[in-house]
Amino acid sequence: MADQMQFQRPHPAHLPQNNSNNNTNRPQHPTRYNNNNNNNRTRRKGKYQNGPRQQHHRSQSPPTGPPTSLETTLRELACYDDANESRRRNALDVLEKILYQWSIDLLRADNHNNPWQRPRVAVITFGSYRLGVHRPSSDLDVLALSPPHCTRADFFLSLVDRLDHDQRVTDLHPIPTAYTPVIKFVLQGIQIDLLFARVENANKLFQYQQSQPSLLLRDDEEPIPRNPRIEYSIDNSDLVGQDEAGVRSINGSRVSQCMLSLVPDVNTFRLTLRAVKAWADIHGVQSNVLGFLGGINWAILVARVAMDNPEADAPQLLLLFFKTYSQWKWPEPVTLGEICTEPPPGVMPMAAWNPQVNPRDGLHLMPIITPVFPSMNSSYNIGIPQLRRIQDEMIRAAYALEHARSPGDCTALFRDGGFFRRHSNYLQVNIRARNAEDFLHWFRLCESKMRLLIACLETPEVHAWPFAKFFDRRFGTTHESYFFIALRFAEGVETVDLRYSTSEFLHKINSWEGRKEGMDLSIARVSANDLPSFVLGRATHNKKSNNHNSNNNSSSSNHHNNHHHNNNNNHNYHQQRNKPTINVGLCPRMVPEGGPMSPTKRAKLN
Known part of the structure; x- marks a missing residue:
């Protein structure tokens, strides 16, 4: 549990660092930088720089043979279209x-x-x-x-x-x-x-x-x-004459094309990736906008494990995936081969991810590097709270698969993980508007700034544990969405004042010129006992996913939670024994419901 606890410390310097004496539990993959345009890259892991060969796109081709139990589970979760x-x-x-x-x-x-x-x-x-x-x-x-x-x-x-x-x-x-x-x-x-x-x-x-x-x-x-x-099929000749915006636009297709050419078995890769994305969505660790991982990040992580284990089937890859990345020594980067820093012939130079040249790249917490020029960190916006949450859920997933009832049984991954039963204190953010059109614009603005709130809450006294999912509700014509951030506190902290932590976020929200009457946002502290009923046992519900009620699995989930977090209560950051007074009563709210619009008007929280 010592390694696990390291991810709860508030400063990047305290996150797990590379340890040459403790790397035996995962595949060794040293970072390689390519600064040679004449390299013919005969090794398979590096061939992508010259572009994979033209091939038929097989994205819609069904896997051969009858559906596996994992595929059946994913279909029940509406992971296919x-x-x-x-x-x-x-x-x-x-x-x-x-x-x-x-x-x-x-x-x-x-x-x-x-x-x-x-x-x-x-x-x-x-x-x-x-x-x-x-x-x-x-x-x-x-x-x-x-x-x-x-x-x-x-x-x-x-x-x-x-x-x-x-x-x-x-x-x-x-x-x-x-x-x-x-x-x-x-x-x-x-x-x-x-x-x-x-x-x-x-x-x-x-x-x-x-x-x-x-x-x-x-x-x-x-x-x-x-x-x-x-x-x-895109190759380097298509990059000639492109400006930076053109190269960035092309690279989405190049990265997808590259990964399909590198993985040893496309169907196994797809099934594993579907499972990982379903797990991430259920456990609230999937959202680029909120500073978590998104589709391209998960795809690169799965492709790396698939390339290192070409004979593994999807259930085996899932276990290897969670074992590998629950022990990964971030910020060591995950790559699919050489890091491409030099442009192909005829292509304009562009800045690539290289902490040896750009010190800011060395500050990234969870580098997941794209496999085409210019190699970029696809997860540059990961913050300390998000990394902590991802690593915590990966440790739980690895434990669940290792202790499954039978080899290859992956159903435990897709149960309610009990996030709303693991903490005592939460911040509840309510976003509301009076009609659907206003709500859409207002929600997009608030969602885009939520990462700022999460970062501001992280202090030496407080650790933020965000859940990357919005819970939508509708009351007549009023549309409302709820977002939750669990809070843990350093030992000995008796009072926490969140007014300063939320002020910058609320200033950004208040400064939006497109705000209309009826657009409102409020922040309130709620205890675990006062959480809305719709979040308990229904953590898989949001505006983009199906409901997946996991109440029947609560007892087994609680058993696993207790096993995993016995040491957390003795750590410097507590969620049960230490219950400080949380001063959010003076934390400003946006606009009082029904009141006139004013960019500077404030009201107290309920």
């Missing part, structure tokens, strides 16, 4: 036609001859859909790889205007100033995040399209073909 598969394929086809017509119109405006004979925009998927692990709630991540005559300015002007006038498109939200510029919208009920990049040489793009059957000749009412999509 078979029912909406044709809708997603149809949305991709419609999007391809929209982009084709947009490209043709740009050529016509420039008086090009025979615009129909020019290469069209390639629609390339990435993320969970490309990896074949998407759920019903998953967005569809798409790259529009365009010929040279299309520009990013056209993308955010004429294409956005075209989408805005298309009756099939709703919730259009272009974000041209984002770190990776994106157009967000819903097309025929499918949420799409569309990125843009254009190639300098269109010959490869044209050859790819000549080899594919044209969807432009198929009527929208025709049934969707069941054969797998064949994706455009």
